[in-house]
Amino acid sequence: MIRLLAQLGQRAQEALARLGRLHLFLVSLLPALPSGLLRPRLVVDQLFHIGVLSMQIILVSGLFVGLVLGLQGYNILTTFGSAESLGVVVALSLVRELGPVITALLFAGRAGSAITAEIGLMKSTEQLGGMEMMAVDPLKRVVAPRFIAGFISMPLLAAMFSAVGVLGGYFIGVGLLGVDPGAYWSQIESRVDFHEDIVNGVIKSLVFGAVAIWIAVFEGFDCVPTAEGVSRATTRTVVNTSLAVLGLDFIMTALMFNV
Amino acid sequence: MSMDGDNLIEIRNLTFRRGSKVIFDDLSLAIPRGSIAAIMGPSGTGKTTLLKLIGGQLRPERGEVWVDGVNVHKLRHAELYELRKRMGMLFQHGALLTDLSVFENVAFPLREHTRLPESMIRDLVLMKLNAVGLRGARDMMPAELSGGMARRVALARAITMDPRLVMYDEPFTGQDPITLGVLVRLIRSLNDALGLTSILVSHDVAEATSIADHVYVLADGKVVASGSPEDVNGSDSPWVRQFMQGLPDGPVPFHYPAPPLAGDFLGEASGKEKSA
Numbered sequence: 159m160i161r162l163l164a165q166l167g168q169r170a171q172e173a174l175a176r177l178g179r180l181h182l183f184l185v186s187l188l189p190a191l192p193s194g195l196l197r198p199r200l201v202v203d204q205l206f207h208i209g210v211l212s213m214q215i216i217l218v219s220g221l222f223v224g225l226v227l228g229l230q231g232y233n234i235l236t237t238f239g240s241a242e243s244l245g246v247v248v249a250l251s252l253v254r255e256l257g258p259v260i261t262a263l264l265f266a267g268r269a270g271s272a273i274t275a276e277i278g279l280m281k282s283t284e285q286l287g288g289m290e291m292m293a294v295d296p297l298k299r300v301v302a303p304r305f306i307a308g309f310i311s312m313p314l315l316a317a318m319f320s321a322v323g324v325l326g327g328y329f330i331g332v333g334l335l336g337v338d339p340g341a342y343w344s345q346i347e348s349r350v351d352f353h354e355d356i357v358n359g360v361i362k363s364l365v366f367g368a369v370a371i372w373i374a375v376f377e378g379f380d381c382v383p384t385a386e387g388v389s390r391a392t393t394r395t396v397v398n399t400s401l402a403v404l405g406l407d408f409i410m411t412a413l414m415f416n417v
Numbered sequence: 418m419s420m421d422g423d424n425l426i427e428i429r430n431l432t433f434r435r436g437s438k439v440i441f442d443d444l445s446l447a448i449p450r451g452s453i454a455a456i457m458g459p460s461g462t463g464k465t466t467l468l469k470l471i472g473g474q475l476r477p478e479r480g481e482v483w484v485d486g487v488n489v490h491k492l493r494h495a496e497l498y499e500l501r502k503r504m505g506m507l508f509q510h511g512a513l514l515t516d517l518s519v520f521e522n523v524a525f526p527l528r529e530h531t532r533l534p535e536s537m538i539r540d541l542v543l544m545k546l547n548a549v550g551l552r553g554a555r556d557m558m559p560a561e562l563s564g565g566m567a568r569r570v571a572l573a574r575a576i577t578m579d580p581r582l583v584m585y586d587e588p589f590t591g592q593d594p595i596t597l598g599v600l601v602r603l604i605r606s607l608n609d610a611l612g613l614t615s616i617l618v619s620h621d622v623a624e625a626t627s628i629a630d631h632v633y634v635l636a637d638g639k640v641v642a643s644g645s646p647e648d649v650n651g652s653d654s655p656w657v658r659q660f661m662q663g664l665p666d667g668p669v670p671f672h673y674p675a676p677p678l679a680g681d682f683l684g685e686a687s688g689k690e691k692s693a
Binding site: 280283284285287288289290291292293294295299 | 472474498499501502504505506508509510512513514515525526529530574578
């Protein structure tokens, strides 16, 4: 029993220490970000790896989520005789919630894990130590461009996810189930509010993007430089980002829409 | 307190520990300008740690490390980075950037620290690659290189900025005899041609002593022997003799501390082994 408590305490201590390091890392990273912006070529490279290469999974997932929303929404709405509101249901679900949240989860799995593994392997093969000894700060050369690219990519990917999802809902609702196309679009136009829905959705995706990329670069930088250490860090990136995104989503939704 | 002008490196009363394990205990040594110093000792004596302390990647608990007239651990971040531009380091596994070609790896410090025109960068990189015999490998990626070639590329990169000091971390480990010969010759000829000071961390006794001007043998956090290779080879200390001649048993026992043999084989398995 005592041993169990001790183990629990040790785990909690480790988690708190990691949380502390996560924030200290951010404090040392922030001053390095401007020099990342001064090197656009490195940021563009990372935009390609982090953003463009994530588009495939984001677009396909967005389409399927839109298709499912169309099917489910239609089934429920027809019982109330308001199938013409399908467009609003699909659009609001995506813009307010599913777009930012699912994109962030997919982003953690696709890009976050890759960044953690890459930085972790650079650490374990002494590439980061080598840079330091060449008087090149790895925070500026390696971490900052990835952080900036991730921060820029995430809201754009979330916007694509939502846009493709709305089209997916359209294909199902209008194309297959006979909802009036005019009603689908006009309801979206009249009921989706720019500030209330779209801006809040963009804020969410910005916050999720920052958190996801912050965790990914930190875990890579902080990992134990062994094969096992890198593998654990990669897992932690996906798990911790998912938990952080879902937790933050609840808090932000409560602040934005219900209070 | 400043340092003796003839020495590029002075280490004074250095104490460093990892956790509760003492790595260096009041260690002092000096390396004269223009020389090759071999730091030798068995695995785990902290030879690589010493290089990291000289490069400012680690902080000592006590003591001072002076490089080229400055106390490394009193420098601010920017000053330390300025000092590192005058140091080259060859890591044990090369530490080449895997996403860049051989050419770009060697050009990396120039691109980061200078605004030289592309044609000059090209000339400088090809000169350095030529010096290590790999001008023809400029377009290869690090994954395509053999271990020995990777180390030579890393060596070319370490001297790209024309440093005053080059630190070699186990450059001979795992190399075939031909590569070994090439590396030994390169380290000596680069040191003399470029007027460098070199620190060679190694436990390959024959290779290190063949090119070193000065040898330091470390054990238990202290210098146990120092002097010219001949002095150290002729040392009276049984420990130094065992190390230099590679004898399997001696003051450093062959066996890791263990309970008596008979008791271990005939007795019960310990709790830990049972649960495993």
